[in-house]
Amino acid sequence: VADGKRVSIRDVAQAAGVSITTVSHALSGARKVAPTTRDQVLGAVERLGYRPDPLARGLRGQRSYVLGLVGDRVITTPHASAMVLGAQTAAAARGSFVAAVDAGGDTLIEAQQIRGLIEHRVDGVLYARMHHQAVTPPDLLAGTPVVLVDASTEQSSVSSIVPDEVGIAQAAVAHLAQSGHRRIGFVTTTQATPAVTGREVGYRLGLDEAGLAVEESLIQRASTATADSGRTVGRHLLERRDAPTAIFCFNDQMAMGIYQAAARACLSIPEDLSVVGVDNLALVADALDPGLTTVAIPQFAMGQWAVNRLLDLIEAPDTTPCEQVELPCPLVARGSVTRPGGA
Amino acid sequence: VADGKRVSIRDVAQAAGVSITTVSHALSGARKVAPTTRDQVLGAVERLGYRPDPLARGLRGQRSYVLGLVGDRVITTPHASAMVLGAQTAAAARGSFVAAVDAGGDTLIEAQQIRGLIEHRVDGVLYARMHHQAVTPPDLLAGTPVVLVDASTEQSSVSSIVPDEVGIAQAAVAHLAQSGHRRIGFVTTTQATPAVTGREVGYRLGLDEAGLAVEESLIQRASTATADSGRTVGRHLLERRDAPTAIFCFNDQMAMGIYQAAARACLSIPEDLSVVGVDNLALVADALDPGLTTVAIPQFAMGQWAVNRLLDLIEAPDTTPCEQVELPCPLVARGSVTRPGGA
DNA sequence: CTGAAAGCGCTTACAG
DNA sequence: CTGAAAGCGCTTACAG
Numbered sequence: 115v116a117d118g119k120r121v122s123i124r125d126v127a128q129a130a131g132v133s134i135t136t137v138s139h140a141l142s143g144a145r146k147v148a149p150t151t152r153d154q155v156l157g158a159v160e161r162l163g164y165r166p167d168p169l170a171r172g173l174r175g176q177r178s179y180v181l182g183l184v185g186d187r188v189i190t191t192p193h194a195s196a197m198v199l200g201a202q203t204a205a206a207a208r209g210s211f212v213a214a215v216d217a218g219g220d221t222l223i224e225a226q227q228i229r230g231l232i233e234h235r236v237d238g239v240l241y242a243r244m245h246h247q248a249v250t251p252p253d254l255l256a257g258t259p260v261v262l263v264d265a266s267t268e269q270s271s272v273s274s275i276v277p278d279e280v281g282i283a284q285a286a287v288a289h290l291a292q293s294g295h296r297r298i299g300f301v302t303t304t305q306a307t308p309a310v311t312g313r314e315v316g317y318r319l320g321l322d323e324a325g326l327a328v329e330e331s332l333i334q335r336a337s338t339a340t341a342d343s344g345r346t347v348g349r350h351l352l353e354r355r356d357a358p359t360a361i362f363c364f365n366d367q368m369a370m371g372i373y374q375a376a377a378r379a380c381l382s383i384p385e386d387l388s389v390v391g392v393d394n395l396a397l398v399a400d401a402l403d404p405g406l407t408t409v410a411i412p413q414f415a416m417g418q419w420a421v422n423r424l425l426d427l428i429e430a431p432d433t434t435p436c437e438q439v440e441l442p443c444p445l446v447a448r449g450s451v452t453r454p455g456g457a
Numbered sequence: 458v459a460d461g462k463r464v465s466i467r468d469v470a471q472a473a474g475v476s477i478t479t480v481s482h483a484l485s486g487a488r489k490v491a492p493t494t495r496d497q498v499l500g501a502v503e504r505l506g507y508r509p510d511p512l513a514r515g516l517r518g519q520r521s522y523v524l525g526l527v528g529d530r531v532i533t534t535p536h537a538s539a540m541v542l543g544a545q546t547a548a549a550a551r552g553s554f555v556a557a558v559d560a561g562g563d564t565l566i567e568a569q570q571i572r573g574l575i576e577h578r579v580d581g582v583l584y585a586r587m588h589h590q591a592v593t594p595p596d597l598l599a600g601t602p603v604v605l606v607d608a609s610t611e612q613s614s615v616s617s618i619v620p621d622e623v624g625i626a627q628a629a630v631a632h633l634a635q636s637g638h639r640r641i642g643f644v645t646t647t648q649a650t651p652a653v654t655g656r657e658v659g660y661r662l663g664l665d666e667a668g669l670a671v672e673e674s675l676i677q678r679a680s681t682a683t684a685d686s687g688r689t690v691g692r693h694l695l696e697r698r699d700a701p702t703a704i705f706c707f708n709d710q711m712a713m714g715i716y717q718a719a720a721r722a723c724l725s726i727p728e729d730l731s732v733v734g735v736d737n738l739a740l741v742a743d744a745l746d747p748g749l750t751t752v753a754i755p756q757f758a759m760g761q762w763a764v765n766r767l768l769d770l771i772e773a774p775d776t777t778p779c780e781q782v783e784l785p786c787p788l789v790a791r792g793s794v795t796r797p798g799g800a
Numbered sequence: 801c802t803g804a805a806a807g808c809g810c811t812t813a814c815a816g
Numbered sequence: 817c818t819g820a821a822a823g824c825g826c827t828t829a830c831a832g
Contacts, residue, residue, distance in 0.1 A: 122825060133803045138827060145828095148801060168577050169516045170825035173808045178512065180556075180577065199561045202570065211573045213523075213556035218542045227545065230554045234511050234523065341744030367744060374746045377720055397740055401684035401710060403717045465809060476819045481811060488812095491817060513809035516824045 121162045129158040141166065168211075172235055181205055181424060182231035182239040183214040184224065197263060200417025201240060208425050210237070228254045238424045240417075241265065245365075246276045246309040259431070261424040263416050266308055271436055273423050275416050278440040279312025280319065282409045283362065285445045286390040287320025289407070290360045294453045295388060299332040299351050299358035301368050303339045313364060313392070332358055339364050344371020352379045352387070359454040360388035366398040369406055369450075384452040394446050404449030412441050464505045472501040484509065511554075515578055524548055524767060525574035525582040526557040527567065540606060543760025544583060551768050553580070571597045581767045583760075584608065588708075589619045589652040602774070604767040606759055609651055614779055616766050618759050621783040622655025623662065625752045626705065628788050629733040630663025632750070633703045637796045638731060642675045642694050642701035644711050646682045656707060656735070675701055682707050687714020695722045695730070702797040703731035709741040712749055712793075727795040737789050747792030755784050 127134040132151060140147045140155040147155070158164070172178040183201055198214055205212045215231060217224035231239060238259035241251050249265045251272065262274035283300075290298050300317045303310055318328050334351055336343030344363060351358060352375055363369040369391035373383060381387050383404060391399060394410035419439065426434040470477040475494060483490045483498040490498070501507070515521040526544055541557055548555045558574060560567035574582060581602035584594050592608045594615065605617035626643075633641050643660045646653055661671050677694055679686030687706060694701060695718055706712040712734035716726060724730050726747060734742060737753035762782065769777040 120825095123827095124825080134826080135803055135805095135828085136801090139802090142827080146801070151801085165576055167516075167825055169512050169521065170808090171827075173510075173512045173516055173810085174825080174827045176808080195559075195561070198559055202558065203566075206569060206573065211556075211577060212558075213554075214558070215545065215555070216538075216541055216557075218538070223546075226549060230549065233508055234554060341746070345746060367740070370744050371746075395740070397710070397738070398744075401713050401741075403684070403688060403714075463809095466811095467809080477810080478812085478819055478821095479817090482818090485811080489817070494817085510809055513824090514811075516826085517809080517811045519824080 120167070121164045123164070123166065125162055126155065126158045126164045129162060130154045177237055177428075178235040179210045180234065180236045181210050181212050181421065182228075182236040183212050183242060184228060184231065184239055185214070185216050185242040186219045186224070186244055196413035197242065197417035200414035201263075201421045202417075203414075204418040204421035205425070208422070210421075210425060212240075212421070225252060225254060228252060232258060237428045240420050240424060242420075245307065246279060246312070247307050259424060259427045261420045261427065263420045264411075264413075266438060270438075273427070273436050273438070275419050275423075275439045275441060276308070277411050277416075277443050279309050280316035281440075282392055282443045283313040283316025284320040284323065285443065286362045286392070286409055287317055288324065289445055289447075290362065290388060290390060290451065291320070291324035291326065293360075293388065293451055295358075295360040296326060296454075297329075297332065297356070297358040297360070298326070299334065299361040301334050301336075301344055301347055301351070301361055301372060302364040303343070303368075304335045304337055305339070310364065317362060336368075339368055341367050341371040341374070344368030345374045346371070348372040348375030349378065352376060352381060358387075360390070360451070363389065363391045366391040366393040366395045366406060366408055369408070370398055370402060373402055373406075384450050385455075388451040388454070390445075390451060392443075399446070399448065402450070407446065407448045407451045409443050409445050411443055415441060463510070464507045466507070466509065468505055469498065469501045469507045472505060473497045520580055520771075521578040522553045523577065523579045524553050524555050524764065525571075525579040526555050526585060527571060527574065527582055528557070528559050528585040529562045529567070529587055539756035540585065540760035543757035544606075544764045545760075546757075547761040547764035548768070551765070553764075553768060555583075555764070568595060568597060571595060575601060580771045583763050583767060585763075588650065589622060589655070590650050602767060602770045604763045604770070606763045607754075607756075609781060613781075616763075616770070616779050616781070618762050618766075618782045618784060619651070620754050620759075621785050622652050623659035624783070625735055625786045626656040626659025627663040627666065628786065629705045629735070629752055630660055631667065632788055632790075633705065633731060633733060633794065634663070634667035634669065636703075636731065636794055638701075638703040639669055639797075640672075640675065640699070640701040640703070641669070642677065642704040643706075644677050644679075644687055644690055644694070644704055644715060645707040646686070646711075647678045647680055648682070653707065660705060679711075682711055684710050684714040684717070687711030688717045689714070691715040691718030692721065695719060695724060701730075703733070703794070706732065706734045709734040709736040709738045709749060709751055712751070713741055713745060716745055716749075727793050728798075731794040731797070733788075733794060735786075742789070742791065745793070750791045750793045751789055752786050753789050754786055759784060 123134045123137050127137045139145045140152045202212045215227040242263035243265035247265050266274050334347040336347045376387050391406050391408035394408045399406040399408045466477045466480050470480045482488045483495045511522050545555045558570040585606035586608035590608050609617050677690040679690045719730050734749050734751035737751045742749040742751045
């Protein structure tokens, strides 16, 4: 198939006995082609295995059929693995291609990568963050269609998709409350991101919905959302006389710290303490013993949605609405939650 | 800069008062240009911020200046994060661009992605695996320059770079032996990959070098390299009368399982048991308590090397040697190793 | 309903 | 040492 010379539109035209103009139109549907002619062309295309050269197409048509995906550690972190996959899948279904790029969190490198993307004439870019953050897309991207993934922005002119942060916490708290817990702690961070504030709102709402009062001292904040922080802050919570019987953690990493703090305090999970995380990181949630019950971020769906919206934006800039979407997140039950007292 | 019309070679030619031929040559160096002329051209290029259009360049020159990076979960796994970064950095330094693509381990999707890459005329591809595996690059890639990353092959005609698996285990065992351990267990898997066999060879070699005898029962194999497996297999090792005082684990995930098994057996790390892993996964090695001493895979360097070799291959197919490189891997000391007896 | 021709922005023989 | 011209493989006005 891919041997020797690449088959060009000219070869197809010759084989079908028509002009290259007709081949082009038969393929693109840009103008009507007689059914008989069309079938001949399509037959030749099939037979020769012709695929239009995207370079030539891009040069002429001002479109490369390539989408850039730029992330801070997005593609290099397990968090967003499925997001890249979702984006690629959705793009393939619509004849585009996703080129992922990552700056590892370095703004300078990121700018360089974006320049590269633009230079290569990507049709648009997915600007993705690792955890729901408030961002302003770099000025570099000004002339390029952009959709934000797992990030939101003040600029109401750009579409974005993020997890329903409030809902995440509500689901977690509801799950715990339904299991009979009345003292539910919350381990989070002091960082000022939408993820952090949203989940706290959801935590309070969730307690309220369960008819439970918020006890401020049951909310513990660390400066980072790491296992180390979870461990430290968890210890405070668990050493108390009136320790919570369940803890909702900002993420799986902090939950891992809670497991460690529990072990130190000689508490068994879930018998003595129930734990819920957020992220559903295979490497952590599945690896913990017992497995961590956690709220999954629908990364795949976010990537898919974002690509489709971006492609709409590229193909119909005027009629494509600009939306900020919040995606509901499912709770994944493993073994870290049971009734208080281990019943 | 990126406003309105894109600046083309024609604009530069006009500004510099020369032909586009001269601009092209002044930039590429393909033929000599009078110094004065050259400076004028370069001045205009600078002033106008001209960058050749890669699409046009590719169409004419049969080169896209884009490299494909295809992985099985590579880009979507923390393991290889730095690899992508290394590849992108090296490519940027040489005027190329890396488009990463991932099939999430699905062969069909992978084939599709590769087809996309080829269709988009990538100059070559980096074929990367998650853990050092023996592979045969898909036939699809037959006509394309390829370099293997963290994968090796029988075909002596393709260059590859992999971690020095034997050296990894030797380093780990040496570190443990130097700390005074004499009974060093090995927790690994039954999978038949070069990583698995290489590390076992290195384990035996390391013991030998330390003047210690290999005790077969100290080698425990599970079917998968997960935390779960490490936990199960670790329990066997730790319940023995003559349990090892140190365990070298195939990877960080299994080491996490060993931590869990130790906790169950009421053993403290590192006082009662020293542990060494492989991978240096931030999410795990850093998150464990105490931090896990582990051997790091130089992902960044592997990505860099592979891109440079691939670019050499593309630019000078005949003079570029074909090599299978093994990269030495540094041990990263954290808190999981001490002298036996906790001294 | 279809085709000949221009042109996207470059590079590279071919001339001079 | 430099330039005019062909051509990479397409798409899209422009004609008919």
